[in-house]
Amino acid sequence: MRRETQNVLLVLLGGALLKIGLNGDYLRYVKASHQPWLLGAAVVMLVLGGVAIVRDVIVARDAAVADHAGHHHDTRSAWLLVLPVLAVFLIAPPALGSDSVKRDAAAGAVQGGQRPGSPFEPLPPGEVVPLTMTEFVTRAGWDAENSLTGRTVTLTGFVVREAGDTMLARMVIGCCAADASPVRVRLVGEAAEPLGVTPEDTWLTVTGTVVPGSTTQETGFRPDLTVHTAREVREPADPYES
Known part of the structure; x- marks a missing residue:
């Protein structure tokens, strides 16, 4: 050259x-x-x-x-x-989405990470608690105090279809998109049924409550969320969690 x-x-x-x-x-x-x-x-x-x-x-x-x-x-x-x-x-490339979640699931990746070395902080007061997908999935799987039980939370992620189920997902990065891995929540309940026709990669903000006992090794430490409300939103400026 x-x-x-x-x-x-x-x-x-x-x-x-x-x-x-x-x-x-x-x-x-x-x-x-x-x-x-x-x-x-x-x-x-x-x-x-x-x-x-x-x-x-x-x-x-x-x-x-x-x-x-x-x-x-x-x-x-x-x-x-x-x-x-x-x-x-x-050309602005799209953020990693449903295809990346499915490839990760097909490779047998397990969500939830390792058990935290320190207790979880108490959830803030309020009727609806905003949480990141990572916080929700981690608490659902590893909080011995079951602090999520009975609490209404709000989550934001994109739609993924897996085996006929509707998932809410978010990609988590440690450094950059190359090391991204997904966290997922299965949406259940009557309010989740209309979401079955929502296109993949559509961003939603969802409120609901965790289904106690749904986060198990058999599900890959993926909790279920009983949906109360769901609305379509624009993709966040920062589509990843860290």
Whole structure:
């Protein structure tokens, strides 16, 4: 690859990182806490690429015209590397969704993680308690005090179909989308029946109560939620939990 091509690619890549870091698209790749590092890397790439281009222009202005005959093919091939960078500029990929949940389930993944080393904090007061999917699934499976029993909670996730059941799911990441894993809740009860025709990957905010004893090893530590209400919502700006 020619030096000029390398410099242009460096500027384009820095610009792409800066774009997704500022408009929020980076949340489809990494956790929110990584934004400063992403923006820092973008600025460094832009500065290095810009300095290199200016330096090469000054050198080329005073240099003799080189023979391009032996470089035509390599340069054209190198420019194909611009395509992935342009894709970042022009195409915002969707967040991981129902397909990822099903692949994870097919691979035999078990939800719930390890038993927490410390007791759960008491749930806050109120008629309806907002929880993340991770908090709900973890409490349902590992809270010896059964703090969820009888409490109405609200959860937000996307629809997944599994063996005729309607699931509410959310992808959880530790660092980035590459290590994402799903947490799922099976929606049951009369209010859940109309959700059977809701398209997969539709985002819902659901209120309901846990079905005691539904989180077992046989279900992959996946609890059931008796639905009280459900409404369609827009995909959150940050589609992942951490």
